Amino acid sequence: MTMDTPGVDFENSPHITRTLAPPITDLNGAWGVVERFRNRIRMAVRGRDEVIEIAICALLADGHVLLEDYPGSGKTTLAKALGDCLVDDKPDDIIVTFRRIQFTPDLLPSDVTGTTIFDPNTHKFFFRSGPVFAHIVLADEINRTSPKVQSAMLEAMAEKQVTVDNRTRKLDELFFVIATQNPLDLAGTFPLPSAQLDRFLFKIKMTHVARDAELEILASAQARKHNAGSDLPRVTRTEVCDARRVIETQVHVAPQVRECLVDVAQNTRKDPRVLQGASTRSLVLAMPALQARALMNKRNYVSGEDIASLSNLIFGHRLEVAPGVDSVDSVLRDCMREPLERLSRMAMQR
Amino acid sequence: MTVEKQSRASIVVSTIVRATAMCLGALALGWGVTLTEGLGASVFGAIAGVILGEVAARSRLKTGAIIGGAVSVFALCWLASKFATGFELLPSALGPSGALTMAVLLRFGALIFTGTLLLRALAHRRQNLVVLELAALSAAVVTVFATHRDGVLVRPLWLSDWAWSVGLEPVQVLLAVGVGSVTMLALLLIVQNRGSRALSALVALVALGLLAIMTVNAVGLPAPTAENDLGLLTPPGEPPRQMPPGDGESSGGQGDDAGESDGGQGQDGGSDDGGEGDGGGADGGTDGGADGGGAEAGSDAGDGGSSSGNDAGDGGASSGNDAGDGAMDPSTGASDGGEDASIPPPSAASDGGGEGGGPPPPMPPSEDLENERQQQQQQRSAPMAVVLFDDDYNPPSQAYYLRQVAHSHFNGTRLVPTTRQDADRDIPQGYPTEPTFMPERPPTFGRTVVHHTVALITEHNNPFGIEGMYRFEPTRNPNPSRFTRAYKVQSLAQTIEYRRLFGRRVGHPQWTPELRQYYLQGPTDPRYRQLADSIVNRIPVARRNDPFSRAVAIKLWLDDNLIYTTRARHATAADPTADMLWGNKRGYCVHFAHASVFLWRSVGIPSRIGNGYHVDAQNRGSSSTVIVRSGDGHAWPEVFVEGVGWVVLDVAAKRNEDPPGQPQDEDERDRLGQMAREQPSDPQEPPRRQPQAQRNRAQEMARAAAKAFPWLLLLGLLALYGVKLWRRLVPAFAKGPALARVAYRAALDVLAEAGVAREYGETREAFSKRVQETAPSLALLGLEAERVKLSGPSPADPNPDEIRGALSGVRREVAASKKRWRRILGLLHPTSFLDVD
Known part of the structure; x- marks a missing residue:
């Protein structure tokens, strides 16, 4: 028996979906993920397209991001928008979509990781998870907290696991940290040691928003307050993980590109102005980032341009330059020039 | 960086x-x-x-x-x-x-x-x-x-x-x-x-x-310039030069053909051509040829030319002086007292009134300030030939008279080379290719055979040698890079002293009266005869009928009364010789020679003018080499003495208004001599590393290479343009993955021609972005070219239409955004494609 309500076509309602969204199995799908992220975040964060690109790239490359910027420049908005894009399609576990930790000097590791609590009813200890149990964690002002807390956070970042009371708990596969630190106001901070900086895939130095973009931010502030692109499609956790796999397997890295990357690292180690060159780990981490960037530029192969544009982000915070050298960027540019030239010329060879 | x-x-x-x-x-x-x-x-x-x-x-x-x-x-x-x-x-x-x-x-x-x-x-x-x-x-x-x-x-x-x-x-x-x-x-x-x-x-x-x-004529000796009116450098085959005895600065004859290098004051070649329209032109031609290497150094050459002109006269003057003095010493005695015995032996050195007569002054100090002057001198004294003596020979006049031509035909104004078959038969004509004897051989009395070799640095129209030349034989050029040709000469050169010529008759007994008359022909102006008679009347009666004494007396009178200067000008006069003799009495060798010959002829002494080079015997020094320089060109009067032949009886004016001449460079003489002789510079030293023949071959090869150089340059240029053309055309028929590369390359070529090129270390994408304004279509080409290389083992073939469309897009865009002249310049730039990589 059918219920016929005049004027309403229940059979052909657009709200009835007969198929699941297709799983992400190829670069097309991965591109779709990228586009959805882009569109949503761009609605929420204006005038920061470059940083958005880098953030998405890091997310897809399974790396973490350290943002260095002045207060009020949109770091938190960016992180929240990123978290807002995600749909947790495994609601059963303890892991939530987005958490924010404000690091202060008096924070304790358990405030980050969670702690075991005695339940007087059951006479048992149970684990109360900390904010680190989330897909996307915003670690605000990470250099303000003590090294103890930093190291707890960094274990989570490196191993995707948390050890509380000598019991190790797994974090989710999609664990993405956006840490921020303030380049000014360094009094009473605990600068991150280079070993810990190495955990971050990118360190992004944000710059002030351009005038036009700033005007646009003011103009659209009202609209964004209520629904910042909330009608745009989101991305599920599984889709992100699938996209990562697709990118890693299907974006081609030519041997010459690998050579170029290694040569850049070698050059940084040889350069007299650099005390400590790029680590091998950074190269390993860089590969998926390069692939992700290639995809985001609609390429199925990594090119020299990827290396050129990501090198500063990847190696910038990893190099320790000799005293008196003012700019790491110029050192890196010198180190890249020759390998990149070789890679560029390769395209002209038979 | x-x-x-x-x-x-x-x-x-x-x-x-x-x-x-x-x-x-x-x-x-x-x-x-x-x-x-x-x-x-x-x-x-x-x-x-x-x-x-x-x-x-x-x-x-x-x-x-x-x-x-x-x-x-x-x-x-x-x-x-x-x-x-x-x-x-x-x-x-x-x-x-x-x-x-x-x-x-x-x-x-x-x-x-x-x-x-x-x-x-x-x-x-x-x-x-x-x-x-x-x-x-x-x-x-x-x-x-x-x-x-x-x-x-x-x-x-x-x-x-x-x-x-x-x-x-x-x-x-x-x-x-x-x-x-x-x-x-x-x-x-x-x-x-x-x-x-x-x-x-x-x-x-x-x-x-x-x-x-x-632009700099680096190798070789300075190119000599013709700086006298003796016609020594006229190419063979030219008609005899019609040369007024005056220098004849007649009109603006300095002539187009003579060119800049001829424009000097002391140069009469140019003026001749104004008068007669042949000789000077030839001169200029030779000059030009000789100067060819100098190319752009036109003004330089001009300078050199004019200054050398002066100097040439100089050299001639001073040495003429010398020689004359030396030669005339005896006759001075003769005219004074008529006693042969009292005649002192001729010696140029003893009273060489001329400045060039003294021992050569030491080399100028090698100060830098001297450089310029030295260079000028070097040019003035540019070597023309090298004479190597095989026999020792000391001329009684203390100077070597190297005769090339004789002027005996009186054309109404002056003496010119003869056109008669029976006159001046001791003068060589051209360069025979085999050993040749002159038609007439000087008598052996009072003469000795002198074997010598002449290596010409500059081409001359006739061979020359020590006066009395009777045999000519071409020989191998010892050093073709230095010498134009070389020949061996045998001369019966005068050894008899002048004082022993007194009392001899003049003229050849076998001459026909007509030929004798030919050698006596002179201007009809009675003043010559009057002057000659008045001079002759002053010598002792006993000797008054001796023709040689008369000749000497006239010569001595000229010595005393004429003033040597290269700045003298008489050409505008109808009879330049008369203009000088009864005018300011200033002139140089050509005037003097004419004056003596005309005076001699007026009193019945057969005579002619010898043309060639005059080199002071002192310049030979102790070596057996004499260098003939352009400044040595000379004309001198000769008397035919019976039994001895043509004898040089040169006028040497006692007064000289020209600055002193330059001393000879002994080093250069020895060097050139060695070169002409094909000998190592010092017998003690080991021979040169390269045998001469090999050196010659190397030099010939070098010369051939120099000749081929412009062609090679042109060939290289054509090859470069060929490469450019190929790179431009090949996208039209390339296929498969290579198309992306060649099309991208062609697009980059277009940009490079417009002056836009990728910088070192710049990635392809960054470059595409940089030229976005100029050529937006380049991005696609660059991406495709890189994709083919980087996107795995079997990349998909690029879409040919898309690629070619983008390439023509780039061409269009560049054409629209760059100025036309910039693009034409780029198109002509042969190596623009080297900027592409």
């Missing part, structure tokens, strides 16, 4: 190399203009400039500050040098020479220091300016050749002497030094920039350098 990436060691090495190159450049510049102190200061300045320039460029100083600092340092030093010599303080403290040295040190040190510092600093800051540095060095090297042009070797003597001693051409040694230093810097440039742009700049630079060097 790649420079910053260099290791410390490579910086040090490159600085050393650069400093060395700059030192060589500074030396090259300094050799010509300064003394040892200045050279030392230049060297230190160059080294300090390179080092400090490098340091300054690496520092954070602004480029403007570096330039300003360097310039102010220079200004300070310059002022200080002015102060050193301009005020009394320093000279009184250090002494004048100390102050001068100080000034030189400051000046040259500061000049070179500032120059090198600026060049280095700028080159370091702006890579393209490296070319400036290189150009400065090349220019410095070229100046060496400019100072050594025409093979005039002045400085550095230690180098050229060494080169001569081992048998090398010094110019080639200098060239090697210059090329070495330039190459050094160029290599450094290439190594450091690795850029193809540097390479294409180098190509241009090499071309420029070659051009500059080609």
Whole structure:
């Protein structure tokens, strides 16, 4: 028996979906993920397209991001928008979509990781998870907290696991940290040691928003307050993980590109102005980032341009330059020039 | 900057190399203009400039500050040098020479220091300016050749002497030094920039350098210029020259054909051609040919020409004086007392009134200030030929008269070469290819056989040799790069002393009366006869009927009454000889010869004018070589003495208004002599490293290479354009993955022609983005080219239509955005594709 309500076509309602969204199995799908992220975040964060690109790239490359910027420049908005894009399609576990930790000097590791609590009813200890149990964690002002807390956070970042009371708990596969630190106001901070900086895939130095973009931010502030692109499609956790796999397997890295990357690292180690060159780990981490960037530029192969544009982000915070050298960027540019030239010329060879 | 990436060691090495190159450049510049102190200061300045320039460029100083600092340092030093010599303080403290040295040190040190510092600093800051540095060095090297042009070797003597001693051409040694230093810097440039742009700049630079060097006639002796009216250099086959005895500056005849090199005052060749329209033109032609190597040095040649003209007369004058004196001594005695016995032996040296007569003064001091003058002299005394004596021969006149032609035919105004078959049969005609005897052989009485070899440096129309030439034989050219030809001559040269000629009859007994009359023909002007008679009437009666005594008397009268000067002009007169004799009495060899012959002929003495070269016997010195220089051209009167033949009886005016002539360069004489003789420079020394034949072959090859060079250049140019064309056309028919590459390359070529090229280390995408404005379609081509290479083992083929569309898009876009002249320039640029990589 059918219920016929005049004027309403229940059979052909657009709200009835007969198929699941297709799983992400190829670069097309991965591109779709990228586009959805882009569109949503761009609605929420204006005038920061470059940083958005880098953030998405890091997310897809399974790396973490350290943002260095002045207060009020949109770091938190960016992180929240990123978290807002995600749909947790495994609601059963303890892991939530987005958490924010404000690091202060008096924070304790358990405030980050969670702690075991005695339940007087059951006479048992149970684990109360900390904010680190989330897909996307915003670690605000990470250099303000003590090294103890930093190291707890960094274990989570490196191993995707948390050890509380000598019991190790797994974090989710999609664990993405956006840490921020303030380049000014360094009094009473605990600068991150280079070993810990190495955990971050990118360190992004944000710059002030351009005038036009700033005007646009003011103009659209009202609209964004209520629904910042909330009608745009989101991305599920599984889709992100699938996209990562697709990118890693299907974006081609030519041997010459690998050579170029290694040569850049070698050059940084040889350069007299650099005390400590790029680590091998950074190269390993860089590969998926390069692939992700290639995809985001609609390429199925990594090119020299990827290396050129990501090198500063990847190696910038990893190099320790000799005293008196003012700019790491110029050192890196010198180190890249020759390998990149070789890679560029390769395209002209038979 | 790649420079910053260099290791410390490579910086040090490159600085050393650069400093060395700059030192060589500074030396090259300094050799010509300064003394040892200045050279030392230049060297230190160059080294300090390179080092400090490098340091300054690496520092954070602004480029403007570096330039300003360097310039102010220079200004300070310059002022200080002015102060050193301009005020009394320093000279009184250090002494004048100390102050001068100080000034030189400051000046040259500061000049070179500032120059090198600026060049280095700028080159370091702006890579393209490296070319400036290189150009400065090349220019410095070229100046060496400019100072050594025409093979005039002045400085550095230690180098050229060494080169001569081992048998090398010094110019080639200098060239090697210059090329070495330039190459050094160029290599450094290439190594450091690795850029193809540097390479294409180098190509241009090499071309420029070659051009500059080609403007300088570096190898070989100075090209002699015709500087007398003797017609010695007229090419064979020319009609006899109609030459007025006056110099004839008649009208503006200096003529187009004569050209600049002929324009000198002392040159009469040009004026002749105004009168008769043949001889001078020929002269000019020869000149031009000889000068050909000099090419652009037109004005130079002109200078040389005019000055040499003066000098030529000079040489002739002084030596004429000499010779005449020497020759005439006996007759002086004769006319005085008529006693043969009292005649002193002729000796030019004893009373060589002429300035050239004394022993040659020492070589001028090798001061730098002398350079210019020396060079001029060198040109004036450009060698024309080398005479090698196989037999020892000392002429009684103390001068070698090398006769080439004789002028015996009186044409109404003056004497010209004969057209008769039976007259002047002792004069050679042209260059026979086999041993030839002259139709008429001088008598053997009072003469001795002299074997000698003449190697011509300049082509002459007739062979010449010591007067009395009777046999001619061509011989192998000992050194074709130096000599145009060589021949052996046998002459029956006069040995009989002049005093023993008295009492002899004149004229040949076998001459027909008509021929005798031919040798007596002169102007109809009765004054000649009157003058001659009045002179003859003064000699003792006993000798008055002796023709030779008469001749000598007339000659002595001319010696006393005429004044030698090359500035004399009589050509405008109807009878130039009369104009001189009864005018200002000033003239030179041609006038004198005519005057004597006309006077002699008027009193019945058969005579003619001999033309050729006159070389003072002293110039031979102890060697057996005589160098004939362009200044040695001469005309002299001759008398036919029965039984002895034609005897030179030269006029030597006692008064000379010309400046003294230049002494001979003994070194050069010996050198040329050795060359003509094909002998090592010193018997003690081991023979030269290369056998002569091999050297000749090498030189011939070098000459052939020089000839082929323009063609090779053209060929290379065509090849480059071919490459350009190929790269432009190949996208039309390329297929598969290669299409992406060749199309992208063609697009880059288009951009490179418009002056846009990828920078070193710039990625393809970044470049595409940079030229977005100019050529938006390039992005696709670049992406495709890179995709084919980087997207895995079997990339998908690019879409040909898309690719070709983008390529034509790039062409269209570049055409729209760049100016037409820029594109045409790019199209013509043969190596634009080298900027593409």
